[in-house]
Amino acid sequence: MKGVILAGGTGTRLYPLTKVTNKHLLPVGRYPMIFHAISKLKEADIQNILVVTGKEHMGDVVNLLGSGNEMGVSFTFKVQDEAGGIAHALGLAEQFIGNEKMVVILGDNVFSESIVPYANNFKMQPRGAKILIKEVHDPQRYGVPQISNNFIINIEEKPKNPKSNYAVTGIYMYDSSVFDIIKTLHPSERGELEITDVNNFYIAKSQLTYDILGGWWTDAGTHLSLTKANELAQEIVLPKEFGYLRNERIM
Numbered sequence: 557m558k559g560v561i562l563a564g565g566t567g568t569r570l571y572p573l574t575k576v577t578n579k580h581l582l583p584v585g586r587y588p589m590i591f592h593a594i595s596k597l598k599e600a601d602i603q604n605i606l607v608v609t610g611k612e613h614m615g616d617v618v619n620l621l622g623s624g625n626e627m628g629v630s631f632t633f634k635v636q637d638e639a640g641g642i643a644h645a646l647g648l649a650e651q652f653i654g655n656e657k658m659v660v661i662l663g664d665n666v667f668s669e670s671i672v673p674y675a676n677n678f679k680m681q682p683r684g685a686k687i688l689i690k691e692v693h694d695p696q697r698y699g700v701p702q703i704s705n706n707f708i709i710n711i712e713e714k715p716k717n718p719k720s721n722y723a724v725t726g727i728y729m730y731d732s733s734v735f736d737i738i739k740t741l742h743p744s745e746r747g748e749l750e751i752t753d754v755n756n757f758y759i760a761k762s763q764l765t766y767d768i769l770g771g772w773w774t775d776a777g778t779h780l781s782l783t784k785a786n787e788l789a790q791e792i793v794l795p796k797e798f799g800y801l802r803n804e805r806i807m
């Protein structure tokens with residue numbers, strides 16, 4: 557399997573922090589936010605990773621990550637010219653992925669659990685997609701699944717009246733048919749190609765499975781959630797190749 561980290565978008569909900577700096581380079585715990593997603597993919601033995609970001613931030617992202625050699629992974633970079641939505645950003649991964657399966661992580665998602673068991677489940681799934689969901693107290697901020705008899709029958713993006721207390725996390729697993737689905741999408745009311753539309757397409761084909769993500773999970777795309785991510789992630793110390801100087805006193 558290959559990995560894709562989506563790190564584009566405008567980050568306007570974090571203004572003025574993101575006026576100059578890309579959201580995914582802001583600190584979360586001891587690391588730039590994007591390191592958390594990279595470490596999760598590496599832990600799942602996924603070394604081949606595409607990073608998608610906007611043209612105004614690609615220089616900074618490449619300066620930070622380099623080839624991946626130091627971290628023991630291999631990065632490929634792709635520019636998203638406009639913030640056309642999560643599904644639009646994923647569409648840029650088509651050549652990189654070829655016919656393989658993929659794990660996609662939104663660069664502003666931070667979580668404690670290893671993705672290894674979920675990725676292993678997906679490897680055994682012959683086709684389709686798997687999403688990870690998580691119980692939250694504010695589901696209206698997220699994609700929200702409607703669950704019936706243990707099946708997800710629909711997902712609504714940021715519903716006013718959520719049909720469950722679960723959020724669809726930004727950890728998605730797809731087969732390469734995702735690119736054909738993305739080509740059929742039309743922009744939503746907010747002018748974006750929505751990942752929720754992709755997932756609903758898989759539901760319509762009866763090809764979407766889900767697992768409930770263990771541990772803690774948060775996005776870090778608003779001031780409040782960025783603060784929460786920093787609180788939750790302060791204890792995280794990644795393997796030494798991620799650059800934290802361990803001889804410094806851990807406070």
Ligand SMILES: Cc1cn([C@H]2C[C@H](O)[C@@H](COP(=O)(O)OP(=O)(O)O[C@H]3O[C@H](CO)[C@@H](O)[C@H](O)[C@H]3O)O2)c(=O)[nH]c1=O
Binds near residue numbers: 700713777
């Ligand atoms: C709009 C856009 C986003 N992205 C990437 C970078 C962002 O950190 C990440 C999340 O984008 P946001 O626009 O903040 O997405 P957000 O409104 O939080 O919601 C998404 O992420 C949620 C999980 O965090 C899901 O529950 C929602 O269904 C999903 O739509 O996706 C791109 O790479 N390119 C883009 O054009």
